[in-house]
Amino acid sequence: MGQRWALRVARAYDGERFRRDGATVVVDGDRIAGVEPAAFSPPGDVPVTDLDGTLLPGLVDCHVHLVAAGAFPGAQGSLEWAGTADPASVDLVVTAALEDHVAAGVTTVRDLGDAGFRVLAHRGRHPERLPRVVAAGPPLTTPAGHCHFLGGAVDPDDPAALDRAVADRVERGVDLVKVMASGGFLTPGSDQLGAQFEVAPLRHLVDAAHTAGLRVVAHTHSVTGAEVALDAGVDGLEHFTCLAPGGVHAPAELLDRVASAGVTVDPTLGHDAARFPPVSQMPPHVLEMLARIGITDRDAHFAQVARGSLRLREHGVRVVSGLDAGAMPAKPHGHLWRSVAALVEGGWPVDEALATATSAAADDCGVDAGRLAAGRLADLLVVDGDVATDVAALGRPVAVWLGGVAVGT
Numbered sequence: 210m211g212q213r214w215a216l217r218v219a220r221a222y223d224g225e226r227f228r229r230d231g232a233t234v235v236v237d238g239d240r241i242a243g244v245e246p247a248a249f250s251p252p253g254d255v256p257v258t259d260l261d262g263t264l265l266p267g268l269v270d271c272h273v274h275l276v277a278a279g280a281f282p283g284a285q286g287s288l289e290w291a292g293t294a295d296p297a298s299v300d301l302v303v304t305a306a307l308e309d310h311v312a313a314g315v316t317t318v319r320d321l322g323d324a325g326f327r328v329l330a331h332r333g334r335h336p337e338r339l340p341r342v343v344a345a346g347p348p349l350t351t352p353a354g355h356c357h358f359l360g361g362a363v364d365p366d367d368p369a370a371l372d373r374a375v376a377d378r379v380e381r382g383v384d385l386v387k388v389m390a391s392g393g394f395l396t397p398g399s400d401q402l403g404a405q406f407e408v409a410p411l412r413h414l415v416d417a418a419h420t421a422g423l424r425v426v427a428h429t430h431s432v433t434g435a436e437v438a439l440d441a442g443v444d445g446l447e448h449f450t451c452l453a454p455g456g457v458h459a460p461a462e463l464l465d466r467v468a469s470a471g472v473t474v475d476p477t478l479g480h481d482a483a484r485f486p487p488v489s490q491m492p493p494h495v496l497e498m499l500a501r502i503g504i505t506d507r508d509a510h511f512a513q514v515a516r517g518s519l520r521l522r523e524h525g526v527r528v529v530s531g532l533d534a535g536a537m538p539a540k541p542h543g544h545l546w547r548s549v550a551a552l553v554e555g556g557w558p559v560d561e562a563l564a565t566a567t568s569a570a571a572d573d574c575g576v577d578a579g580r581l582a583a584g585r586l587a588d589l590l591v592v593d594g595d596v597a598t599d600v601a602a603l604g605r606p607v608a609v610w611l612g613g614v615a616v617g618t
């Protein structure tokens with residue numbers, strides 16, 4: 210048994226629902242030993258910390274790019290930069306990103322866009338000080354495909370190369386595999402409306418990963434890319450923006466198919482509007498693509514995307530939250546609360562929106578956290594205010610614990 214102590218807060222969310230009577234969480238070493246109402250008095254020898262605000266499990270961000278500081282494409286600190294920067298510089302960016310996450314109460318991150326496998330070395334390096342890291346290594350993509358500059362390009366017509374790419378990841382000990390099923394906004398010349406892989410090579414990759422016991426998540430902005438990824442048997446869909454010529458729309462049959470296949474969707478919602486350029490200032494390749502889809506008003510588009518997220522819920526799709534932190538200036542590390550706030554803006558009940566960033570996210574990442582429950586890791590977050598009525602309070606951290614150890618915020 211470790212050293213027991215207790216944290217008592219009048220408002221609490223346990224990973225699935227708000228607790229009417231608040232919570233006194235008893236911590237033993239790095240685990241939660243018990244969860245009682247706030248009125249509960251632990252034995253006299255157990256020190257109690259009393260705080261105002263709302264107590265939650267530490268947040269779990271399912272989609273980050275730790276190697277990027279969120280700069281514009283091509284600039285120092287961007288994903289493109291990470292693909293060519295020296296390892297020591299990348300390590301500094303990774304550490305700074307992890308510090309931003311934990312200060313914000315994000316106690317687990319899933320990295321889906323590594324460069325040079327740098328992120329793997331950061332797993333478990335400072336377990337008492339920096340978030341838990343689940344890492345995919347560089348995303349698999351086609352030559353010159355989306356994020357090829359991260360070093361994960363493979364020739365889809367060469368089955369031996371596909372096998373080698375997966376075997377390399379297995380050997381290095383990745384936690385899952387990420388594949389780019391469609392083009393992306395950060396990569397000029399890649400096609401956001403199409404599919405990067407045919408079904409057969411993508412299924413080859415997925416089967417090889419599954420044989421090694423690894424899950425596969427697929428980046429896709431297009432309806433076509435999502436369909437190919439589902440045909441190939443992926444386990445998760447990132448973004449799932451459902452772009453198609455003439456608009457943004459997830460067909461009901463596609464949503465039903467995702468739900469019945471048990472595939473997780475991470476819609477990567479949320480951004481800091483103050484740091485998002487207006488449509489008129491987007492690079493030419495993005496403008497051209499937006500015109501093909503018919504997007505002219507940025508804020509109207511994002512409001513539509515937020516409303517669209519409600520359809521995931523209505524069709525019974527399992528949803529987790531990831532911000533895509535580091536991908537661009539509007540998505541800073543540690544701002545996962547914006548993903549939750551976007552779901553609420555789209556019409557999600559607050560408790561269900563929070564589950565996408567706590568219990569559901571932890572389950573999807575395979576970490577034993579995400580819930581205020583006996584036996585779980587004592588990753589804890591207290592924020593300033595009542596999250597049930599003011600979801601933005603999630604972005605106002607007061608105190609954070611990692612495995613029962615207090616972290617400076």
Ligand SMILES: [Zn+2]
Nearest residue numbers: 321322533536
């Ligand atoms: Zn990303």
